[in-house]
Amino acid sequence: MIEAVGLTKQYGDKTAVYNLSFQVRPGAVTGFLGPNGSGKSTTMRMILGLDNPTSGQVTIGGYPYRKLPNAPRQVGALLDAKAVHGGRHARNHLLCLAQLSGIPARRVDEVLGVVGLQDVARKRSKGFSLGMGQRLGIAAALLGDPQVLLFDEPVNGLDPEGILWVRNLMKALAAEGRTVFVSSHLMSEMALTADHLIVIGRGQLLADMSVNDFIAANSAGFARVRTPDTEPQLREKLTSALTEAGGHVLPEQDGALRITGLPLPRISDIAHDTDVRLWELSPHSASLEEAYMRMTQGAVDYRSTIDQKAGLMQPVPPGAQPPMPVPGQGQPDWYAPPPPQQQFAPQDQQTPGPYGASQPPAGPYAAPGAPGTPAGPYGAQAPAAPAANPYAPVAPQAPVQAPGLTKQPAAAPAPAGAPQQPPAAAAPAQPAAPAPTADAAPVSAAGAAPTPPAADLTKPEDAR
Numbered sequence: 494m495i496e497a498v499g500l501t502k503q504y505g506d507k508t509a510v511y512n513l514s515f516q517v518r519p520g521a522v523t524g525f526l527g528p529n530g531s532g533k534s535t536t537m538r539m540i541l542g543l544d545n546p547t548s549g550q551v552t553i554g555g556y557p558y559r560k561l562p563n564a565p566r567q568v569g570a571l572l573d574a575k576a577v578h579g580g581r582h583a584r585n586h587l588l589c590l591a592q593l594s595g596i597p598a599r600r601v602d603e604v605l606g607v608v609g610l611q612d613v614a615r616k617r618s619k620g621f622s623l624g625m626g627q628r629l630g631i632a633a634a635l636l637g638d639p640q641v642l643l644f645d646e647p648v649n650g651l652d653p654e655g656i657l658w659v660r661n662l663m664k665a666l667a668a669e670g671r672t673v674f675v676s677s678h679l680m681s682e683m684a685l686t687a688d689h690l691i692v693i694g695r696g697q698l699l700a701d702m703s704v705n706d707f708i709a710a711n712s713a714g715f716a717r718v719r720t721p722d723t724e725p726q727l728r729e730k731l732t733s734a735l736t737e738a739g740g741h742v743l744p745e746q747d748g749a750l751r752i753t754g755l756p757l758p759r760i761s762d763i764a765h766d767t768d769v770r771l772w773e774l775s776p777h778s779a780s781l782e783e784a785y786m787r788m789t790q791g792a793v794d795y796r797s798t799i800d801q802k803a804g805l806m807q808p809v810p811p812g813a814q815p816p817m818p819v820p821g822q823g824q825p826d827w828y829a830p831p832p833p834q835q836q837f838a839p840q841d842q843q844t845p846g847p848y849g850a851s852q853p854p855a856g857p858y859a860a861p862g863a864p865g866t867p868a869g870p871y872g873a874q875a876p877a878a879p880a881a882n883p884y885a886p887v888a889p890q891a892p893v894q895a896p897g898l899t900k901q902p903a904a905a906p907a908p909a910g911a912p913q914q915p916p917a918a919a920a921p922a923q924p925a926a927p928a929p930t931a932d933a934a935p936v937s938a939a940g941a942a943p944t945p946p947a948a949d950l951t952k953p954e955d956a957r
């Protein structure tokens with residue numbers, strides 16, 4: 494088990510991680526999520542003893558990494574797949590790591606097979622693609638057959654088959670009782686891979702809960718209603734009736750209506766009572782991505798501006814009606830679902846959309862390079878995506894974000910994801926929390942002198 498208590502890291506006046514307390518338990522895949530620059534890599538480096546906390550502590554199995562007996566046999570990590578000697582053959586690279594840790598050479602060939610690199614084992618890694626480099630990094634992490642594994646963005650650069658393989662590998666490792674801690678920005682992938690989530694924003698804990706609980710707590714399901722396109726007055730009539738009944742109605746870009754706050758049968762009755770014909774009435778569940786966006790919207794440091802000219806906006810011709818405004822669009826909790834034709838496309842036309850990955854094809858998922866082989870120890874099937882309550886009450890509307898802001902003010906975490914406080918007795922002296930605005934630098938508290946920036950050591954072998 495990995496346990497962080499009051500973990501804080503300052504680089505000069507920059508607080509990268511603040512008062513972070515969490516546990517990563519064995520037997521589960523724990524996803525580590527957060528916007529860019531939120532402190533995920535810094536946290537992982539501190540777990541691996543590559544950076545010293547300014548205050549607080551993190552242990553693996555009760556020991557700080559540097560005090561772990563035979564650490565490479567207990568902990569494996571992929572932090573930066575590019576951190577290899579490019580002139581070395583893949584096998585030699587692993588052999589060097591193995592020899593440093595007293596791991597027998599046959600294990601090198603085993604892990605090369607597990608990651609599907611056996612055919613290029615004697616090729617120099619500088620010629621490897623991004624995906625091959627990731628596989629080599631994963632092989633290095635598995636070398637010591639460790640009980641605790643950390644992966645920082647392991648699917649970075651992998652093709653769909655590789656992503657599926659990593660997903661199954663993570664799940665199989667956890668099923669063997671290992672502790673698997675994995676960071677990713679691919680929400681659809683995390684929804685399929687992780688059992689538990691730790692979410693941070695601006696270095697602070699936002700949520701520590703199961704994937705299902707996270708989605709339920711941070712998202713509202715909704716109903717989609719479509720009236721006949723040929724009779725726009727029906728849409729307006731239904732909108733008024735639903736609003737009057739206490740529903741929250743948002744027009745979607747394709748002309749449908751998104752309704753929250755009313756159950757499906759009630760929407761149907763209201764449509765019937767108001768003589769509005771429906772072409773569609775369907776329940777929709779929020780995805781992990783939607784829940785994540787909702788939770789972290791106030792903790793994003795780097796956000797694209799809205800460029801009005803980039804949207805190919807045409808001037809409205811004289812006499813023509815301007816396009817119908819879309820209330821809520823652009824607000825932090827406005828999410829359009831995928832267009833209907835994507836949802837109901839034939840199976841062979843489905844592609845992973847922005848709100849969910851397509852299901853894996855049936856068949857074994859052995860490591861690439863071994864086609865036709867039965868599902869091995871790392872070939873478990875992925876479960877279905879978690880369900881969410883489609884009729885959860887409407888969350889209060891957040892104020893409209895002014896376009897053009899690249900720095901977002903910090904928002905208080907949602908109550909459901911309120912960070913867990915570490916035991917008071919264990920909490921060390923802390924520097925002041927990061928300031929509420931991105932422009933104001935965090936202040937150091939007396940007694941916790943900021944540590945000078947440490948060398949950026951991210952090489953996996955440095956941890957060994």
Ligand SMILES: Nc1ncnc2c1ncn2[C@@H]1O[C@H](COP(=O)(O)OP(=O)(O)OP(=O)(O)O)[C@@H](O)[C@H]1O
Pocket residue numbers: 504507508509527528529530531532533534535536946947948949
């Ligand atoms: N060695 C360092 N010196 C100074 N600042 C650093 C150093 N390492 C990280 N930081 C800063 O700490 C913050 C957290 O960085 P970190 O890399 O941990 O974030 P992250 O969540 O892993 O980001 P990403 O998702 O983009 O990889 C950032 O603002 C970053 O600029």
